[in-house]
Amino acid sequence: MRISELSRRADVPVATVKFYLREGLLPPGELTSATQARYADAHLERLRLVRALVTGVGLSIDSTRQVLALIDHPPGEVAEVFGAVQQLLTPTDAVDPARERSTRTLVEQWGWTCEEGYDAPLRRLAGALAAVDAAGFEIPDGVLDRYAAAMHAVAEIEIAHVPRTSLSEAVRYMVLGSVLMEPVLLAVRRLAEAQVATASEENFRPG
Template sequence: MRIGELSRRTGVSVATIKYYVREGLLPPGRLTSPNQASYDEGHERRLRLIRALLDVGGLSVAGVREVLAALDDPERPLHKVLGAAADRVVPRYADDPGEVLAAREKVTELIRRRGWLVDDRSPAADALAVALAALDEVGHAEFAEQLLDAYARAAEDVARVDLGYVNRRGAREGLVESVVVGTVLGDAVFGALRRMAHVDASARLYGDPDAEDHEDG
């Protein structure tokens, strides 16, 4: 297909496609004449992945380049490729003295206790440490002590479901796109479901059992 058709199929402007080619994110098309190039479905898949990494994952062009380099490395295990994508869509936090450093110890202990194959200095571990430090700062340190393992068990269940979905995507590019989209939008879905469940649980625990009768009347 010509670049115009690739643009129509993906919704990405011709100028942007050319920019991605110049930046090394998208392979150039196959030259069919000095001024014409042909593109195929592989270019379309790669272009959709680039847009997912940029628009959904919020990565920089440099970050996208790193993920694509991992994806295109045949020696890189799939686990490492997916990790490279996931790590770059989780906010990174700078080291902070005091509360955050203490919270990092809790995160390290959680990883050890759960037997997780996770680096305790990964972006996700950093994010958890910052969240735990914030809970401590507002007087809810017992949250981690009482609920952290229950949250971890729930996260393990969700992770298994997530990876079951990702595993059905087939090609490596489809897997990477699923991880990026699933990490960002999956967090939004899970957060919304959690809030809805809170409303239901609160209504059942604290609500007026006759409230519906009053409203109907």
């Protein structure tokens, strides 16, 4: 297909497609003349992924290039690609080492492993717990364990639906699913809180 059709089918402006080509995020098409190139379905799939990473997830061009490199030269299984992508997606500030250790202990109590090199989500959790502490909120017993059980159930169904068509599609699904579904999950939580609060008024009336 020509660049115009590629642009139309991916719903990405031609100027943006050319920008991705210049940045090397999209491989060049097959030249059919001095000024025209032909693009294959693989280009369309790649373009959709780039668009999702840059616009949907908000990755920088550099981070997008790193994700693409992982897909093109996967270090191992999909899970490893995903772990590596997670590292890119999860910028974490420095965390107090004692806090990181206690968080690791907590997570290990859930029977979860936190392999080295894939510990960005762990540090993110440690940072979030530190922020809760700093705001003077005491997390009641059992709440974090319930979070773990609930999120495990959520992750199971999400990961059961990873497309098997290609590594590129699998990563696109997992990255978009990770990031774009966060506001959905949080909105559902707020609704659930309102629901449970209304239903159990008797149970938590103060006094």
